[in-house]
Amino acid sequence: MAIKLQLNNLSCFYDDIQLFKPVDLTLRKGEICRVMGPNGAGKTTLLRSVGGLFRGYNGKVMLSDEASRIHYLGHRAGIRDELTCIENLQFLTQYSLTRTSIDSALERVGLIGYEQAFPDELSAGQRRRLLLATLFCMQFDILLLDEPFTALDVDGVALIAAQLKNIAEQGCIVLYSTHHADAVLTPNKTVMLEVSQ
Amino acid sequence: MTIWHYFLRDLKLYFRNASELTTPLIFFLIAIAMFPLGVSPESALLRPISFGLVWVVALFCMQFSLDTLYRDDFSSGALEQLVQHEVPLAVIAISRTLVYWVCFGVPIAIMAPVLGLMLAMESSGFGVLSLTLLVGTMGMASIGAIGSALTVSLKKGSVVMTLIVLPMFVPFLIFGSGAVNAAITGANVSPPLTALVGITVLALSICPPAIAASIKMSVENG
Numbered sequence: 001m002a003i004k005l006q007l008n009n010l011s012c013f014y015d016d017i018q019l020f021k022p023v024d025l026t027l028r029k030g031e032i033c034r035v036m037g038p039n040g041a042g043k044t045t046l047l048r049s050v051g052g053l054f055r056g057y058n059g060k061v062m063l064s065d066e067a068s069r070i071h072y073l074g075h076r077a078g079i080r081d082e083l084t085c086i087e088n089l090q091f092l093t094q095y096s097l098t099r100t101s102i103d104s105a106l107e108r109v110g111l112i113g114y115e116q117a118f119p120d121e122l123s124a125g126q127r128r129r130l131l132l133a134t135l136f137c138m139q140f141d142i143l144l145l146d147e148p149f150t151a152l153d154v155d156g157v158a159l160i161a162a163q164l165k166n167i168a169e170q171g172c173i174v175l176y177s178t179h180h181a182d183a184v185l186t187p188n189k190t191v192m193l194e195v196s197q
Numbered sequence: 198m199t200i201w202h203y204f205l206r207d208l209k210l211y212f213r214n215a216s217e218l219t220t221p222l223i224f225f226l227i228a229i230a231m232f233p234l235g236v237s238p239e240s241a242l243l244r245p246i247s248f249g250l251v252w253v254v255a256l257f258c259m260q261f262s263l264d265t266l267y268r269d270d271f272s273s274g275a276l277e278q279l280v281q282h283e284v285p286l287a288v289i290a291i292s293r294t295l296v297y298w299v300c301f302g303v304p305i306a307i308m309a310p311v312l313g314l315m316l317a318m319e320s321s322g323f324g325v326l327s328l329t330l331l332v333g334t335m336g337m338a339s340i341g342a343i344g345s346a347l348t349v350s351l352k353k354g355s356v357v358m359t360l361i362v363l364p365m366f367v368p369f370l371i372f373g374s375g376a377v378n379a380a381i382t383g384a385n386v387s388p389p390l391t392a393l394v395g396i397t398v399l400a401l402s403i404c405p406p407a408i409a410a411s412i413k414m415s416v417e418n419g
Contacts (some may be wrong), residue, residue: 053277082209094198
């Protein structure tokens with residue numbers, strides 16, 4: 001099985017302050033990895049570094065295939081209150097999908113009937129579902145998710161966990177951060193970030 | 198065409214956020230209206246400086262509104278998503294600058310002759326005033342977008358942006374008001390107008406990659 005993503009001695013810095021002790025990780029096609037650690041340990045920063053959205057790191061992020069489609073979905077993730085759910089989802093999926101596919105994704109996350117609603121009319125959990133609807137309609141090679149289960153109810157957690165398993169089974173690497181050892185999703189690997197002194 | 202989707206998205210964002218759209222234009226109107234009250238209502242005093250005042254206030258109006266160009270997209274995480282999109286950032290930057298110009302530059306150019314009338318401006322300069330503002334605001338929007346993208350992740354970004362961008366607006370002001378002055382005095386309008394068009398074309402051609410690089414840098418530092 002070909003190595004697809006490798007982190008060698010990776011540590012992130014903000015204003016010359018090291019966030020966590022260096023991390024080594026190798027993830028192969030189809031593996032799911034959980035990143036855990038206390039608040040401020042740098043979970044989001046690690047994911048952003050892997051996604052090429054943060055350059056303040058030492059060590060190496062290596063991809064076996066430079067053409068891999070990496071997608072980072074943070075907890076803010078670009079939802080604008082001025083746009084309807086459908087318009088936000090079209091933006092998040094890069095305007096590459098048909099209306100039918102988007103409707104189908106909204107239906108999967110239980111937001112059917114909210115197509116023309118604005119995000120500020122949704123609850124925190126529904127906003128999260130809107131964001132995660134992209135998982136049901138996009139193709140990735142490496143998926144980076146920042147606390148995907150936050151604000152979701154039990155059904156929502158189960159739905160997203162099942163979809164992450166499904167995405168991994170299709171050959172995608174899934175790397176996600178969380179505060180909890182979620183029983184609903186058993187990752188292949190866990191990275192525990194240790195705050196650097 | 199994908200870029201059309203980004204253009205429409207940005208247009209919707211402005212039109213659904215009424216205060217962001219109207220505040221700079223109201224500022225433009227009120228600031229001009231205050232000059233006859235603060236300086237003098239005498240036509241003889243206002244007429245020679247009228248087109249210059251309109252140009253200076255338009256410049257500040259652009260400066261204030263450019264500050265918000267990428268702010269909400271940055272705070273909502275949309276810029277982070279844009280960086281990951283397959284459409285080149287420079288193309289998205291062109292679309293955003295064009296939308297900004299449609300929302301602010303075009304209304305300023307349309308309002309300018311009416312405001313010039315309030316300042317007793319010679320009617321022979323109205324057409325050139327509108328034309329120079331139409332061209333100049335496009336160039337200023339392109340340059341201002343670099344400053345906006347560069348400073349969006351900074352806490353005191355608007356102050357830094359003013360220091361970066363305002364000096365670069367000066368050539369637009371000189372050639373823009375110079376062309377209007379030429380039109381009013383009966384001199385040849387072509388040299389200053391050509392220079393204004395030239396620097397605008399230059400700004401349009403070199404700014405998109407710079408805006409894209411600035412957005413990427415802000416996201417990576419944010």
